[in-house]
Amino acid sequence: MTENLFDDVGALLRAVADRVVLPLFRRLDDDDVEEKAPGDLVTTADRQAEEMISAGLRRLRPDSVVVGEEAVAEDPALLRHLDRPGHVWLVDPIDGTANFAAGRRPFALMVALLMDGEPTAAWVFDPLGDTLAVARAGVGTYVDGRRVRTTGAPADPGRLRGAAMSHYLPPAFRRRVEAAGERLGEVLPGQHCAGREYLDLLLGEQQFVLFWHTLPWDHVPGILLVRAAGGVARRFDGTDYHPVVEGKGLLVAADERVWSAAWEALFGGV
Secondary structure, three states: OOHHHHHHHHHHHHHHHHHHHHHHOOOOOHHHEEEEEOOEEEEHHHHHHHHHHHHHHHHHOOOOEEEEHHHHHHOHHHHHHHHOOOEEEEEEEEEOHHHHHOOOOOOEEEEEEEEOOEEEEEEEEEOOOOEEEEEEOOOEEEEOOEEEOOOOOOOOHHHOEEEEOHHHOOHHHHHHHHHHOOOOOEEEOOOOOHHHHHHHHHOOOOOEEEEOOOOHHHHHHHHHHHHHOOOEEEOOOOOEOOOOOOOOOEEEEOOHHHHHHHHHHHHOOO
């Protein structure tokens, strides 16, 4: 990947946010919002942003394939491209659509580039915070041009701070998470925007985050950002997260020590 391509994707996300996403924020009409499935919203802004991002990515790499969240909603068979040979873009045009539709923050625009099925680069842009995080596998992670590392977390588990999307958890897991507040410093309810959760982990605002749903467009970009900065992303059973392997449950942490401490507090003895 060339440096120009790396910069061009970031510029593309900024342009789409300026031209499509932000002009519609808090200006959506009732007919601009609909349910793809119960509780799963899509807006006019999601669709327009995905069209613009996808067209821009194809111009940058004419030999590539784009797999976008909204395109998959129309044609689930597109997911088969994730492990195809060559370059595949994964796009979440607005991560945190429910927030966006309600006129709340945060929300983010996210893209990942896969090569032969393996994530190689990622971009997450929070337009309201004007925060752009980029990463290249094996090279590192940068937030607004500054290299970041997810190290320096508190050694005491009782001082760790993290988030858990407990609303979607099965009852047994939800009870474990609720009880973990006695063993961890703080367990937050989550912001309904995976992209912002990953940014906050990179910036040291929290040291771990737990998810139940693990759709690839929601997590591949952020996981690459975290891993390239020294962090860890694994299923609850300890296996590494991979975009082409379906499953539920994901624990992401600043480093190995934090992952082990958070897992023990959340699931130890299960």
